Amino acid sequence: MIEANELTRTFRSGRQSVAAVRGVNLRVEAGEIVGFLGPNGAGKTTTLRMLTTLLRPTSGTARIAGADLATAPREVRRRIGYVAQYGGTDPNALVDEELFLQARLYRIPVAPARRRVVELLEQLDLGGLGKRLVGSLSGGQRRRLDIALGLVHDPQVIFLDEPTAGLDPHSRNNLWEHTRRLREDHGTTVFLTTHYLDEADALCDRILVIDHGRIVAEDTPVNLKRQLAADVLTMEVVGDPAASQRLLAGLPGVRQAAVTSTGGIQVTLADAEQGITDVITALSGAGIGVRALQLARASLDDVFLSLTGRELRDDPQDQQSPIPTTEGADHVPAR
Numbered sequence: 030m031i032e033a034n035e036l037t038r039t040f041r042s043g044r045q046s047v048a049a050v051r052g053v054n055l056r057v058e059a060g061e062i063v064g065f066l067g068p069n070g071a072g073k074t075t076t077l078r079m080l081t082t083l084l085r086p087t088s089g090t091a092r093i094a095g096a097d098l099a100t101a102p103r104e105v106r107r108r109i110g111y112v113a114q115y116g117g118t119d120p121n122a123l124v125d126e127e128l129f130l131q132a133r134l135y136r137i138p139v140a141p142a143r144r145r146v147v148e149l150l151e152q153l154d155l156g157g158l159g160k161r162l163v164g165s166l167s168g169g170q171r172r173r174l175d176i177a178l179g180l181v182h183d184p185q186v187i188f189l190d191e192p193t194a195g196l197d198p199h200s201r202n203n204l205w206e207h208t209r210r211l212r213e214d215h216g217t218t219v220f221l222t223t224h225y226l227d228e229a230d231a232l233c234d235r236i237l238v239i240d241h242g243r244i245v246a247e248d249t250p251v252n253l254k255r256q257l258a259a260d261v262l263t264m265e266v267v268g269d270p271a272a273s274q275r276l277l278a279g280l281p282g283v284r285q286a287a288v289t290s291t292g293g294i295q296v297t298l299a300d301a302e303q304g305i306t307d308v309i310t311a312l313s314g315a316g317i318g319v320r321a322l323q324l325a326r327a328s329l330d331d332v333f334l335s336l337t338g339r340e341l342r343d344d345p346q347d348q349q350s351p352i353p354t355t356e357g358a359d360h361v362p363a364r
């Protein structure tokens with residue numbers, strides 16, 4: 030559904046060239062929900078803007094929903110929906126007016142456009158809010174309206190830029206439900222950027238991590254955690270901690286075993302589901318009891334830290350410095 034080959038974008042900033050995106054290759058299958066993650070300044074928005082025809086690549090190619098980005102940008106626009114980070118709704122318009130106008134912009138005739146408005150209000154749990162002013166909606170309702178606007182023309186793929194930024198946990202959960210339903214009921218492919226790792230974990234089938242303009246990892250959340258992070262088991266044992274440590278260090282599935290400063294044992298496991306039983310069985314076989322046990326599961330935060338050396342935070346202080354290049358940049362203004 031999305032296929033990009035060596036997508037590259039260089040900006041000229043004063044006398045310097047900034048390589049914002051440096052040869053991105055990506056593939057998203059129909060019906061997938063894919064999360065696009067990266068630290069501030071990594072190249073997410075630039076990639077997203079290229080994939081949605083808002084910015085011309087310096088080089089590289091892409092096909093979206095079967096249409097070529099360079100030769101058929103109009104066709105791409107017809108087949109995709111794009112929900113920008115801050116939406117674009119008029120707070121003084123009525124909710125149904127906004128949707129109707131959008132439908133008409135896509136040249137949907139009047140009667141079907143009216144039907145589509147009713148359908149979308151229902152689909153996104155906005156039924157009964159059609160005659161409300163956009164400005165009077167709650168944050169979650171407004172975000173759902175933004176998504177409804179992106180869906181007016183029934184696109185095959187929707188790009189969501191930070192869909193739940195600034196929403197409370199309840200509204201975020203609600204939006205995740207709607208996103209899943211989009212895929213389940215309509216087969217829509219979803220490509221989203223997010224700064225929330227729990228969101229990527231809970232919602233996405235696959236995650237792409239971009240750093241310094243290049244994709245540095247892509248896999249399912251489970252596999253990324255398995256490969257790049259670890260579960261940590263901390264125990265208080267009834268017995269000799271040093272003997273326990275030696276015993277556990279030799280078990281398959283145990284990456285590391287250490288005695289903590291308080292005399293406990295800390296074991297790093299590739300996969301706790303697999304390893305925890307082996308640990309307990311080995312200890313009890315050696316006559317060592319376990320008094321207390323605590324498990325910290327690997328998180329995507331750990332994965333992110335190990336990949337980029339930084340935490341993923343929406344923090345302007347955390348801005349990455351641009352990457353100057355020595356190559357002559359071919360500056361192409363935004364369309």
Ligand SMILES: Nc1ncnc2c1ncn2[C@@H]1O[C@H](COP(=O)(O)OP(=O)(O)OP(=O)(O)O)[C@@H](O)[C@H]1O
Nearest residue numbers: 040042047049068069070071072073074075350351
């Ligand atoms: N119009 C521009 N002119 C010059 N440099 C730019 C321009 N747009 C983006 N950049 C630079 O390109 C790099 C990538 O920016 P981009 O906005 O794609 O990152 P991002 O991953 O979306 O970051 P954030 O999470 O902060 O939104 C940054 O160094 C940014 O300063």
